[in-house]
Amino acid sequence: MRGYGLRGQVVSFSMRLRPLISLGCTFLCAFALAQDDGIGDPTFPTLGNKGYKATHYLLKLNYDPETAQLKANVTMEGVVDPSPLSTLSVDFSGFTVSAVKLNGASATFTRSGAKLRVKPASPLAAGSKFALETIYSGKPELIGSAALPPIYKGGWVAYPGGAVAACEPDMSHGWFPCNDHPLNKATFDVEITAPRPYVTVSNGIGKTIGPTTTHFTLDKPALTCMVTVAVGKYGILKQVGPNSLPITNYVPLGTETQYIEPLQVTPKFIQYLSDRIGPYPFASYGTITFPDEASKSNKLLEVMALETTSIPLFSPGSSKDAATLCHELTHQWMGDCVSVTNWGDDIWWVEGFAQYSEFMLAEMNGGKAAYDAAIKAAYASVSAQSHWLKPGHLPAADMFSLRSYIGGALTFHALRKKLGDEKFFQVVRQFVDKHRYGNASVKDWIEIATQVAGEDMKPFFDTWLYGDAVPKLPS
Numbered sequence: 001m002r003g004y005g006l007r008g009q010v011v012s013f014s015m016r017l018r019p020l021i022s023l024g025c026t027f028l029c030a031f032a033l034a035q036d037d038g039i040g041d042p043t044f045p046t047l048g049n050k051g052y053k054a055t056h057y058l059l060k061l062n063y064d065p066e067t068a069q070l071k072a073n074v075t076m077e078g079v080v081d082p083s084p085l086s087t088l089s090v091d092f093s094g095f096t097v098s099a100v101k102l103n104g105a106s107a108t109f110t111r112s113g114a115k116l117r118v119k120p121a122s123p124l125a126a127g128s129k130f131a132l133e134t135i136y137s138g139k140p141e142l143i144g145s146a147a148l149p150p151i152y153k154g155g156w157v158a159y160p161g162g163a164v165a166a167c168e169p170d171m172s173h174g175w176f177p178c179n180d181h182p183l184n185k186a187t188f189d190v191e192i193t194a195p196r197p198y199v200t201v202s203n204g205i206g207k208t209i210g211p212t213t214t215h216f217t218l219d220k221p222a223l224t225c226m227v228t229v230a231v232g233k234y235g236i237l238k239q240v241g242p243n244s245l246p247i248t249n250y251v252p253l254g255t256e257t258q259y260i261e262p263l264q265v266t267p268k269f270i271q272y273l274s275d276r277i278g279p280y281p282f283a284s285y286g287t288i289t290f291p292d293e294a295s296k297s298n299k300l301l302e303v304m305a306l307e308t309t310s311i312p313l314f315s316p317g318s319s320k321d322a323a324t325l326c327h328e329l330t331h332q333w334m335g336d337c338v339s340v341t342n343w344g345d346d347i348w349w350v351e352g353f354a355q356y357s358e359f360m361l362a363e364m365n366g367g368k369a370a371y372d373a374a375i376k377a378a379y380a381s382v383s384a385q386s387h388w389l390k391p392g393h394l395p396a397a398d399m400f401s402l403r404s405y406i407g408g409a410l411t412f413h414a415l416r417k418k419l420g421d422e423k424f425f426q427v428v429r430q431f432v433d434k435h436r437y438g439n440a441s442v443k444d445w446i447e448i449a450t451q452v453a454g455e456d457m458k459p460f461f462d463t464w465l466y467g468d469a470v471p472k473l474p475s
């Protein structure tokens with residue numbers, strides 16, 4: 001994620017916002033814990049369910065921007081694991097649920113807080129597969145997150161003339177029932193119907209299947225919060241990336257010519273990253289730049305760029321900025337392909353490496369001098385403070401702060417200085433390759449870095465991730 005403008009310059013999303021507010025987890029704690037609540041993330045204790053794994057979602061959506069009404073039929077396929085389940089709970093809030101079917105049969109359900117609980121006629125056996133179909137409709141309601149100041153709300157964001165879903169880190173359950181945590185990545189099919197002349201788009205490869213319906217398939221596992229849908233009036237700009245990668249950019253209708261030149265950096269940086277950290281991980285790429293009407297109606301959309309899988313979202317104009325384009329592109333490897341195990345302990349390497357890629361972009365364009373200048377400026381911004389950013393363990397309210405972005409990026413710079421270019425990129429490549437389409441954690445970074453360096457790298461990571469003192473910048 002990345003953000004814009006509150007201090008007149010392009011900076012990471014909440015590094016401008018975070019000092020303004022300390023939200024804590026008040027809204028999450030408002031609901032009594034049920035036995036099946038919580039996948040085990042200490043930062044978001046009630047989020048998700050560890051009693052099953054969703055493997056695939058089919059979202060059939062019908063949205064009318066004129067009335068802002070969404071009709072949905074969502075099927076979650078999954079496997080019960082590790083114990084039998086007498087109740088199947090999913091994260092979900094809002095809408096009117098008209099029916100729930102479990103394995104094709106009508107099922108009774110209850111709703112409380114942000115959970116929908118389904119009662120099977122008899123417990124679901126451990127290891128058994130299931131299909132949970134939820135049929136619902138209504139006007140989408142925005143939801144908040146403990147990771148964002150209260151003025152920023154996301155989920156399915158309707159605006160005059162369209163809608164876009166923006167959900168990191170825990171707002172997808174505001175528009176579809178899901179196991180809303182990165183530990184449960186799944187594949188997605190999204191079928192969207194909207195009246196003409198609205199264009200519809202989601203993650204992955206799309207095709208038209210009816211006069212007003214498109215079908216998108218994402219065949220690699222994705223985070224629920226990195227699934228998006230956009231409905232609006234868009235023009236399309238196509239590009240071709242390395243290895244014939246199809247790239248489709250959606251920009252506000254009538255503004256296409258403004259984006260042709262700025263978007264040229266995308267194929268170039270895909271190649272640059274592929275040469276250093278491994279091949280681009282998905283079957284397609286693209287961008288969605290939503291229109292002014294969207295950002296004027298929602299504070300989050302006003303400042304945001306977000307790495308939705310294979311098709312990141314950009315606020316108006318932000319996709320004209322090469323650093324932001326490359327930041328969200330880099331997340332496709334770091335964050336989307338390899339994802340956090342828990343938010344608070346792992347967000348530093350997700351945002352830190354995406355931020356670091358902006359220094360790599362400076363290096364690609366301006367060589368070592370430009371890279372060094374960017375690092376020097378970043379370090380100067382934090383070294384004057386009395387204590388280090390300690391990015392390694394962050395509360396929800398600090399997840400998208402200076403701590404993760406700059407603290408993480410400088411940690412990667414220091415690692416590169418310590419190991420040298422060849423071994424540094426070998427570590428990153430091995431990390432992405434080993435954990436491709438899965439989840440990883442700090443211990444995985446330490447393990448691979450130690451193996452490549454030939455020495456115990458835990459002290460290095462302890463200093464940069466958890467130490468109180470401002471670490472000395474390696475020369």
Ligand SMILES: [Zn+2]
Pocket residue numbers: 001002327331350351354355
């Ligand atoms: Zn980011």
